[in-house]
Amino acid sequence: MVDASYFKGKDVISMRDYGRKEIDFILNKSTEMIELIGKRCNLCQEKILATLFFEPSTRTRLSFETAMLRLGGTVIGFSDPSASSVKKGETLEDTIKTVENYADIIAIRHPEEDAAKKAADVADIPILNGGSGPGEHPTQALLDLHTIIFAKRKINGLKIGLCGDLLYGRTTHSLALALNHFNVDLYLISPEELSMKKDIRNDLKMNVTETSELLEVLPKLDVLYNTRIQKERFTNPEKYESLKNSYIITPDLIKKGKKELILMHPLPRINEITPDVDKMVNAWYFKQVKHGVYVRMALILLALGL
Amino acid sequence: MVDASYFKGKDVISMRDYGRKEIDFILNKSTEMIELIGKRCNLCQEKILATLFFEPSTRTRLSFETAMLRLGGTVIGFSDPSASSVKKGETLEDTIKTVENYADIIAIRHPEEDAAKKAADVADIPILNGGSGPGEHPTQALLDLHTIIFAKRKINGLKIGLCGDLLYGRTTHSLALALNHFNVDLYLISPEELSMKKDIRNDLKMNVTETSELLEVLPKLDVLYNTRIQKERFTNPEKYESLKNSYIITPDLIKKGKKELILMHPLPRINEITPDVDKMVNAWYFKQVKHGVYVRMALILLALGL
Amino acid sequence: MVDASYFKGKDVISMRDYGRKEIDFILNKSTEMIELIGKRCNLCQEKILATLFFEPSTRTRLSFETAMLRLGGTVIGFSDPSASSVKKGETLEDTIKTVENYADIIAIRHPEEDAAKKAADVADIPILNGGSGPGEHPTQALLDLHTIIFAKRKINGLKIGLCGDLLYGRTTHSLALALNHFNVDLYLISPEELSMKKDIRNDLKMNVTETSELLEVLPKLDVLYNTRIQKERFTNPEKYESLKNSYIITPDLIKKGKKELILMHPLPRINEITPDVDKMVNAWYFKQVKHGVYVRMALILLALGL
Numbered sequence: 061m062v063d064a065s066y067f068k069g070k071d072v073i074s075m076r077d078y079g080r081k082e083i084d085f086i087l088n089k090s091t092e093m094i095e096l097i098g099k100r101c102n103l104c105q106e107k108i109l110a111t112l113f114f115e116p117s118t119r120t121r122l123s124f125e126t127a128m129l130r131l132g133g134t135v136i137g138f139s140d141p142s143a144s145s146v147k148k149g150e151t152l153e154d155t156i157k158t159v160e161n162y163a164d165i166i167a168i169r170h171p172e173e174d175a176a177k178k179a180a181d182v183a184d185i186p187i188l189n190g191g192s193g194p195g196e197h198p199t200q201a202l203l204d205l206h207t208i209i210f211a212k213r214k215i216n217g218l219k220i221g222l223c224g225d226l227l228y229g230r231t232t233h234s235l236a237l238a239l240n241h242f243n244v245d246l247y248l249i250s251p252e253e254l255s256m257k258k259d260i261r262n263d264l265k266m267n268v269t270e271t272s273e274l275l276e277v278l279p280k281l282d283v284l285y286n287t288r289i290q291k292e293r294f295t296n297p298e299k300y301e302s303l304k305n306s307y308i309i310t311p312d313l314i315k316k317g318k319k320e321l322i323l324m325h326p327l328p329r330i331n332e333i334t335p336d337v338d339k340m341v342n343a344w345y346f347k348q349v350k351h352g353v354y355v356r357m358a359l360i361l362l363a364l365g366l
Numbered sequence: 367m368v369d370a371s372y373f374k375g376k377d378v379i380s381m382r383d384y385g386r387k388e389i390d391f392i393l394n395k396s397t398e399m400i401e402l403i404g405k406r407c408n409l410c411q412e413k414i415l416a417t418l419f420f421e422p423s424t425r426t427r428l429s430f431e432t433a434m435l436r437l438g439g440t441v442i443g444f445s446d447p448s449a450s451s452v453k454k455g456e457t458l459e460d461t462i463k464t465v466e467n468y469a470d471i472i473a474i475r476h477p478e479e480d481a482a483k484k485a486a487d488v489a490d491i492p493i494l495n496g497g498s499g500p501g502e503h504p505t506q507a508l509l510d511l512h513t514i515i516f517a518k519r520k521i522n523g524l525k526i527g528l529c530g531d532l533l534y535g536r537t538t539h540s541l542a543l544a545l546n547h548f549n550v551d552l553y554l555i556s557p558e559e560l561s562m563k564k565d566i567r568n569d570l571k572m573n574v575t576e577t578s579e580l581l582e583v584l585p586k587l588d589v590l591y592n593t594r595i596q597k598e599r600f601t602n603p604e605k606y607e608s609l610k611n612s613y614i615i616t617p618d619l620i621k622k623g624k625k626e627l628i629l630m631h632p633l634p635r636i637n638e639i640t641p642d643v644d645k646m647v648n649a650w651y652f653k654q655v656k657h658g659v660y661v662r663m664a665l666i667l668l669a670l671g672l
Numbered sequence: 673m674v675d676a677s678y679f680k681g682k683d684v685i686s687m688r689d690y691g692r693k694e695i696d697f698i699l700n701k702s703t704e705m706i707e708l709i710g711k712r713c714n715l716c717q718e719k720i721l722a723t724l725f726f727e728p729s730t731r732t733r734l735s736f737e738t739a740m741l742r743l744g745g746t747v748i749g750f751s752d753p754s755a756s757s758v759k760k761g762e763t764l765e766d767t768i769k770t771v772e773n774y775a776d777i778i779a780i781r782h783p784e785e786d787a788a789k790k791a792a793d794v795a796d797i798p799i800l801n802g803g804s805g806p807g808e809h810p811t812q813a814l815l816d817l818h819t820i821i822f823a824k825r826k827i828n829g830l831k832i833g834l835c836g837d838l839l840y841g842r843t844t845h846s847l848a849l850a851l852n853h854f855n856v857d858l859y860l861i862s863p864e865e866l867s868m869k870k871d872i873r874n875d876l877k878m879n880v881t882e883t884s885e886l887l888e889v890l891p892k893l894d895v896l897y898n899t900r901i902q903k904e905r906f907t908n909p910e911k912y913e914s915l916k917n918s919y920i921i922t923p924d925l926i927k928k929g930k931k932e933l934i935l936m937h938p939l940p941r942i943n944e945i946t947p948d949v950d951k952m953v954n955a956w957y958f959k960q961v962k963h964g965v966y967v968r969m970a971l972i973l974l975a976l977g978l
Contacts, residue, residue, distance in 0.1 A: 100412050106712050108741055110734070116454065119464055122416070122442050126468035129414055129440045134741045136734050138751060139444060148728065148904070150940035153947070158731055158939060161961040162738040292454070327464060328456035335459070349467040406718050422760065425770055428722070428748050432774035435720055435746045445750060598760070633770060634762035641765070655773040 068365035075237035089358035104133030110163035111137035127356035186363035201234035224287035374671035381543035410439030416469035417443035433662035492669035507540035530593035680977035687849035701970035716745030722775035723749035739968035798975035813846035836899035
């Protein structure tokens with residue numbers, strides 16, 4: 061039996077740290093958050109969130125900040141390490157041991173895969189992983205699950221396709237690990253060079269089909285989760301150029317899927333989904349954004365023990 | 367008859383969208399804001415403003431943020447797109463469709479002339495144009511009008527000179543359009559190469575005099591609105607160098623004008639007004655800044671329907 | 673007799689502006705702040721702090737912002753002048769005369785030694801110096817004193833060593849000036865090339881010993897205040913390379929000092945203190961950070977007359 065006390069003071073680092081009960085608890089709490097939006101909320105009135113973003117972000121940083129503000133709290137932080145003491149050579153650990161004297165909770169994004177873990181190891185306050193290099197992005201996985209539940213009223217029994225850059229795309233890593241706890245069929249759709257990161261693939265326990273042919277599996281899918289080819293993780297620009305157009309979702313392609321297919325994407329997109337798809341009822345990628353606020357509100361409240 | 371309901375949910379994109387009645391309503395509302403400063407105000411307690419600034423700014427961004435904070439609201443955003451998902455290639459439209467899931471209202475500055483319009487076309491929440499390339503800067507025009515009313519107790523009957531870079535200076539574009547609705551004599555003072563942008567010039571309905579000789583018209587003026595030569599809009603640096611010193615206002619020059627002449631400037635200034643003018647009673651450019659807060663408070667309240 | 677009214681509306685620019693009574697008053701007020709942390713505080717509810725940081729910072733900017741938020745106030749500002757009007761060529765004075773129309777109080781960091789003074793000369797609202805080039809950093813000196821009092825229950829009678837870059841290290845300048853008002857023995861430990869800035873050295877009135885040999889004086893010290901060699905102030909990179917490893921504090925070295933020796937550092941550190949020192953009871957540098965919040969809360973309240 062999991063209750064709120066389980067989460068108090070705990071970090072959110074990896075989906076590997078959660079079982080089904082913890083996930084269900086967070087998702088239910090997230091749904092409770094919806095009714096707080098637009099009302100005066102003082103739950104976090106005396107609390108400060110620090111957003112320490114060592115990599116570019118619009119969505120995740122503003123989503124965490126919005127979540128804290130909607131809860132009545134306040135925010136400090138930086139969105140560009142070049143204006144911080146990192147420029148003078150400070151280590152991540154020292155930055156964290158400094159900021160924990162200011163804030164009550166920290167959300168961090170960093171280019172290194174183990175950065176959030178390193179931060180959590182030295183911090184006395186909760187650390188929320190907002191994306192750690194090509195590693196994980198657990199709050200995105202939770203918002204993805206919350207979106208699927210709202211679209212499909214369930215997760216069990218669904219056929220879910222993860223498509224695009226499964227090697228460097230950290231959102232697919234965390235989502236695949238999260239789906240381990242549900243009874244789903246998972247389709248991993250990618251060019252061979254960008255197939256699912258090995259340590260994640262090895263841990264998947266559901267029924268998995270791997271393919272490079274989207275069209276072959278598309279008609280079976282209930283959920284298609286497309287992703288951006290992660291240009292910034294490539295050391296070889298030619299390799300990126302040869303792969304960047306692997307899967308481009310158009311209205312015509314959507315029509316080859318089930319009528320109730322939902323199309324998701326963690327955003328930003330470059331050209332993987334053409335803009336004329338946006339108006340289709342299948343398009344759920346902008347709706348995902350709103351679920352990110354609910355989930356992060358829940359995670360902040362739970363970590364702070366409120 | 368215009369009332370507050372007219373503005374609810376509406377964007378602020380171009381002065382072309384306002385008639386005299388709308389302008390008067392906004393200016394009166396702005397005056398009401400003055401008594402809120404320094405007092406506890408909860409009018410926007412549960413509201414979030416997003417400031418999305420794709421171009422450098424001190425004044426406009428901090429003015430919008432101050433306006434929202436003085437109303438009891440909160441702020442998210444970015445002042446530098448290089449730390450946002452724009453760096454990963456996200457379109458303006460996608461950024462807007464994301465941020466509207468976080469904020470209740472958006473203020474945007476962008477280097478492209480039609481950016482604010484494009485943002486408004488996709489957004490379900492109000493967009494406030496904080497300057498769109500060499501196009502318009504309507505909230506500046508409204509604060510300029512509010513300043514003139516405070517200095518002169520009227521606008522009708524005044525002789526107003528716009529001076530400097532009338533081609534690229536978006537504040538003069540919006541102010542000229544706004545003055546269309548008043549009974550003024552307008553003097554457009556610029557080097558020939560920087561004369562008033564054609565589409566604006568063609569729409570001016572008041573009595574207009576164009577000249578490159580400031581000294582010729584100065585003695586007639588009630589208001590001299592000087593502007594910076596917009597270096598960042600020039601593709602040819604030599605051209606900028608040859609024009610940058612076209613009009614430099616000194617105390618001696620001010621003394622050649624009417625005793626009650628007021629000198630305005632949207633700031634920042636480089637060398638167009640020498641610092642020894644600052645202490646003269648004619649100098650109104652730093653006072654303008656305060657009126658910017660009043661006007662933006664009014665615009666936020668009106669757009670949110672509060 | 674000093675009371676709170678003495679500080680109302682006053683700038684905080686240099687430790688030279690304070691006598692013993694003023695320092696004691698601020699330190700006592702800072703101690704009062706401790707009980708406000710974590711509680712709802714509305715003392716500054718209608719007040720805005722502007723943080724104008726023209727140089728990189730994590731600690732000082734976030735510390736000022738935290739202080740204002742803990743007091744119930746709000747914050748505007750920038751952490752990178754390249755996204756502000758400074759990029760268009762605006763002077764510091766014009767930026768200040770603009771921002772004072774938005775905020776109730778300004779904290780500024782700037783690469784020029786006299787920047788905070790220049791800002792204070794033009795501003796009608798209080799200016800707090802958050803570090804002015806190689807000059808002073810008075811709020812750091814006050815938090816250093818507050819930390820020493822908490823660690824040692826006194827300042828008088830202590831033997832205090834300032835170590836490292838005493839030429840460019842502005843924190844040591846302000847701290848040395850502050851210690852002038854106490855009965856201490858001061859040890860200035862630095863390579864000859866980085867010995868204490870002359871105008872500061874000339875004004876020191878306590879018993880001062882200058883040396884380049886840390887080991888010689890270490891056994892006598894109650895407080896060792898180590899500092900980073902200020903790479904960004906060197907014009908000659910080779911000079912920096914030859915000096916950067918002058919004093920590296922290790923556990924073995926600490927053990928050569930008094931058992932109750934406290935080790936302080938304004939942070940960030942590069943390699944001047946090895947990480948294995950962090951867990952020793954002598955390590956006080958991360959605790960200093962918390963005292964920074966208390967002191968800045970007190971300074972904000974006093975300057976605002978609250």
